[in-house]
Amino acid sequence: MTKYISIISILIIFISCTSKTEKRIITNLQSPDQQNKFSFVVDSSGVLFYNVQHNDVEFIKKSALGFELQKHSLKNNFKILSSEESTHDTQWKTVWGQRETVRDYYNELTLHLKQKETNLLLDVVVRAYNDGIAFRYVFPKQENLKDFIIMDELTEFDFVDDYKAWWNFADYDNYEKEYYNSPISKIGDSIQFWRRPGKEERANMANTPTTIEVNDNLVISIHEADLTDYAGMNLLNTLDNSKLKAHLTPWLNGDLVRAKTPFQSPWRTIQISENAGGLVESDMIMNLNPPNAYEDTSWIETYKYIGIWWELHIGKTAWAEKTQFGRPITKPHGANTKNAKYHIDFAAKHGISDVLIEGWDKGWDDMEGSWTGYGIFDWKTSTDDFNIEEVCHYTKEKGVRMMMYHETISDIDHYEPAMDELYKMCSDLGIKTIKVGYTGDVNYDTEKKTYKQHHHGQYMVRHYKKMVQKAAEYKLMIVNHEPIKFTGEQRTYPNLMAREGVRGQEYNAWSKGNQPEHGVVLPFTRILGGPIDYTPGVFKMFLGKRDWSEVPFRVKTTICKQLAYYLTMYSPMPMAADLPENYEGNAAFQFIKDVPTDWSNSKVLNGKIGDYYTVVRQEKGTDNWYLGSISDENGRNLDIDLSFLSKDKTYEATIYADAEDAHWLENPEIFEVTKKQVTSKNKMTLKLAPGGGQAIAFKEIK
Structure with missing residues (x-):
């Protein structure tokens, strides 16, 4: 009106x-x-x-x-x-x-x-x-x-x-x-x-x-x-x-x-x-964005995914088959058919709908150390040890899907003209989501050693729009890495699910890592623009040394903070990023399996930029609520009331909390799971370890 x-x-x-x-x-x-x-x-x-x-x-x-x-x-x-x-x-x-x-x-x-x-x-x-x-x-x-x-x-x-x-x-x-x-x-x-x-x-x-x-x-x-x-x-x-x-x-x-x-x-x-x-x-x-551009949105969905991704960053396997970033490879190629089927079996067993597979296509062997190149990828030809038709057939048998990965290395001159053919290929294979990466300089010419555009200029802004519109023609959803910033356009193009555009989880695998306060800054800065692909859910915090570094790498959070990220690092398509073997037998994985990806309502209970943040979200179509609370390098006790719960109803609260001696630096992987009945009249104290968090599922007792 x-x-x-x-x-x-x-x-x-x-x-x-x-x-x-x-x-x-x-x-x-x-x-x-x-x-x-x-x-x-x-x-x-x-x-x-x-x-x-x-x-x-x-x-x-x-x-x-x-x-x-x-x-x-x-x-x-x-x-x-x-x-x-x-x-x-x-x-x-x-x-x-x-x-x-x-x-x-x-x-x-x-x-x-x-x-x-x-x-x-x-x-x-x-x-x-x-x-x-x-x-x-x-x-x-x-x-x-x-x-x-x-x-x-x-x-x-x-x-x-x-x-x-x-x-x-x-x-x-x-x-x-x-x-x-x-x-x-x-x-x-x-x-x-x-x-x-x-x-x-x-x-x-x-x-x-x-x-x-x-x-x-x-x-x-x-x-x-x-x-x-x-x-x-x-x-x-x-x-x-x-x-x-x-x-x-x-x-x-x-x-x-x-x-x-x-x-x-x-x-x-x-x-x-x-x-x-x-x-x-x-x-x-x-x-401030135009209304939804699509009449039919029944094909757009939210879900969680796993994949061949974290193992590449921690150095367990490699993106390429023979040479990676100009150096010979001394480890297995990650995206092989056998490894893909292992991940598909795990996803099917635990009710996870999609499996991301990075490094499945030809081109990774030819990348230089600067992640640049011109005409390297064709994005449709599998590596010698990966059969995409066989893998996609296997996903259909198991009731899951492959999530396509296109690393463009910002070679827009070649990728943009190929989008129609590539997206049709994905649709024909039963793929629903493409994660598109844009590392390297835009349209870099390896012979002339020059590039043509900036990532954040008008040329690329136009490209990102063309990409999501073309994906919609084939009823495909998009997750971007190395993107232009989010500015609310998911309202207009709701198949644009998430964008990275942040110093994400992978930095913990091969750099000094993200400091404990990083997670309590992002909700009040980067995520204000739109959903983030931060790839949470890492359970093994100590990653060891690499052959090129004397410094051991690690994730600077507790396990419960990683669980809370599924609420605080908002995404409709979050990843369970760790290796499947680190989830098997770990009670904390149940929260990742349970936590929804679409919401009726969300409320911030408390927050101070760089210090702490607590958010609750109501699962769409139910009276169930989920809470995520995180802290910086300091431990905290945060008092909350449960007035967000529906009145005159009783809930079972399943609480994933840092254990008594948990600490992001010395003891990050210990936690406790407890249950109790609560109502909207109750109050709770959230005890967060240094660098820690807490995740709670409030499920209505009917």
Whole structure:
């Protein structure tokens, strides 16, 4: 339902100055609950600005808007031609998600602007939600602006004070970074904080979402929504106090965005909450995307999977048959037919529907150490020791499926033209999901030693959209690794199940690993954009040394924290990542088997960025609830009440808890399983070991 109401005020203010009188036009927009306020200003020079406040706290002060185009400057000389205002309050059903029904409730203002000398038209659309503010630019169809190139987006986020921020480095190509917390003025400081060697030229720049703690009762996150034909936005530290600026990932010739009217930018989003958990519960990013593009979604499903994956990272087996990354192989090839059948048997035995098999196709032998190449893979020819037809026939006999893996090494020139044939092949084989990886430089030419594009630029943004649309033609679901960031587009394309885009579990297998606080930062940063493929569920924490390292590798969590990740690392398609032999006979595996993948409702019970996080989720179609709680390197006791449970019902709580002496560093694999009956009137204390967690299944007793 849409209705038009008076939600803005336009004021002409004359301010007496020493030499002249300044004329400003101020336009205000408030959220339905009147707590969030966006103010739009056109000053006497026709320059566009905005500011944002929550209740009486202004946290973004006068910040610029506009563009530099290749042939025009859209920076000043604007006047407001007219405005439109409305309120929208609707609900929509998710195909899958953290809740079944989403409310889309906001006030909207559209300002129609005209540049005085050029007569160029530009609209700014603003939406004020109870959980944040969003705005986007719209270039209407017009005779004097048809094809154009954006050379700079002038959007600023000028913060009132040097608040504490949670961020990671941006470099146009990779989101797999550690998160830091620092004052805004230190974002991207490559002297104080470590960054990837060779990327120093892009210091002072952060990826989004970047989350900022304004005070004890106000936390916000800067991101974007509906990124489908534009360059990914980074946040540039301007080194001007605590001012951040939109910095778009360029084409290699320096163009930022290539467009033609009519055209619109992604939404620039400012999620707002009085506590960190409110950011997690916000649906604003999804709401800013278009509705579901598919009439029939019966073929889209959620599930858990296992696979030939972790064994490759820990060095038990190899991706390739003969040479891997330019070196001879001294271990077995993992993706052979016998090993695939072993995993299929395990999946069938334990009710797991899909088996991911990496390294099944020709091309891995030819990869260089830098994971680059041109024309290496054809993505349809099996290795000599793997028979894909035999394996897929075996999966049908066992009632499971193979999950296809395509490592593109970002060879888009070859992969994109082949997608139609490849996706038809998958459909014919009974495959439902493709995991697509994008390691390496985009369209790298091995002879010329050059690459053509960045991962986070407009070229690749367009590719990711083409890929998921093409997959839908064959009723296939997609999981991406090395992707463009999630910006809520799973609402429009619900076959886009999860994206990696994070320093994930595999870093524990061959690097210094992810620190204990990593898991309690991601829900309030990366996962705000959309579902994550973190690959949880590792039970063997001590991984030993490798032949190329004197340092032993390990996972820096307890087993119960890995269980809790199935709730806290939200994905509709989570992996049980460990080796099957580490699950057999382990009582903790029962929780992985039981935990659902689709939800009617989700609630955050507590959370502090970098410290702890507890979430509960209701299984879709039942009154059963599941809880996941995790901590950083410190042990904690967290008191909760069970009022989220249905009243007048009794539940059996199966509790997977860290044992008394559990500790991520010294004793991570001990836990206890207990059961007790509870109701919504009960309270509980969650005892989390250092680096630990707790997972609980609340099942209704009928």
